[in-house]
Amino acid sequence: MIYSTVDGQTLKICKVLKEAMAQNGQEVDLCSIDDFDGDLSRYDRIIIGASIRYGLHNKKIIDFINANKEELDSIRTAFFSVNLVARKPEKSAPDTNPYVIKFFKSIDWKPDVVEVFAGMLDYQKYPFFDRIMIQLIMWMTKGPTNSDAKIEYTDWEKVREFGMRLSTL
Ligand SMILES: Cc1cc2nc3c(=O)[nH]c(=O)nc-3n(C[C@H](O)[C@H](O)[C@H](O)COP(=O)(O)O)c2cc1C
Numbered sequence: 456m457i458y459s460t461v462d463g464q465t466l467k468i469c470k471v472l473k474e475a476m477a478q479n480g481q482e483v484d485l486c487s488i489d490d491f492d493g494d495l496s497r498y499d500r501i502i503i504g505a506s507i508r509y510g511l512h513n514k515k516i517i518d519f520i521n522a523n524k525e526e527l528d529s530i531r532t533a534f535f536s537v538n539l540v541a542r543k544p545e546k547s548a549p550d551t552n553p554y555v556i557k558f559f560k561s562i563d564w565k566p567d568v569v570e571v572f573a574g575m576l577d578y579q580k581y582p583f584f585d586r587i588m589i590q591l592i593m594w595m596t597k598g599p600t601n602s603d604a605k606i607e608y609t610d611w612e613k614v615r616e617f618g619m620r621l622s623t624l
Contacts, residue, residue: 459513475618507538573608
């Protein structure tokens with residue numbers, strides 16, 4: 456399981472997925488994209504999780520997928536995205552979340568399983584510029600804008616269900 460996180464929410468989701476898979480007897484190595492040595496040959500499945508920042512997943516994740524396309528195509532794979540737009544029920548599925556739709560239009564890779572989770576909003580954690588920008592995005596999408604807001608939108612039941620699905624991947 457390879458992840459990209461900035462504030463830790465994607466990692467938190469990975470840990471719950473790993474736990475759910477462990478309950479099904481699955482052994483999972485969890486590794487940040489920054490630390491992964493690139494050797495995929497040890498694995499029969501790869502799960503990639505990445506969060507959205509200003510509309511995009513981490514470029515390192517995209518480069519990794521492009522660089523390893525052949526290997527990824529030869530094993531079972533899954534991808535999940537974490538973003539705040541997914542807090543809206545009508546944008547919380549892979550085929551309705553704009554970032555996931557755009558991502559798969561921009562990349563030549565089709566994982567076996569795709570999912571999307573709502574992330575975390577924590578204004579106090581963000582530097583000034585980011586806070587203003589996220590407040591603007593939230594205002595435009597009718598979300599909370601008070602600078603004390605700290606809301607975890609992640610649906611943990613959905614995460615655990617995804618963990619179960621991954622166990623049978
Ligand atoms: C600087 C910044 C930019 C963000 N941009 C977006 C965005 O464009 N769309 C969105 O839905 N969520 C956006 N988010 C929300 C994050 O995707 C969300 O907080 C997620 O939980 C972050 O996961 P991470 O902690 O694993 O990086 C942004 C968050 C920050 C701090």
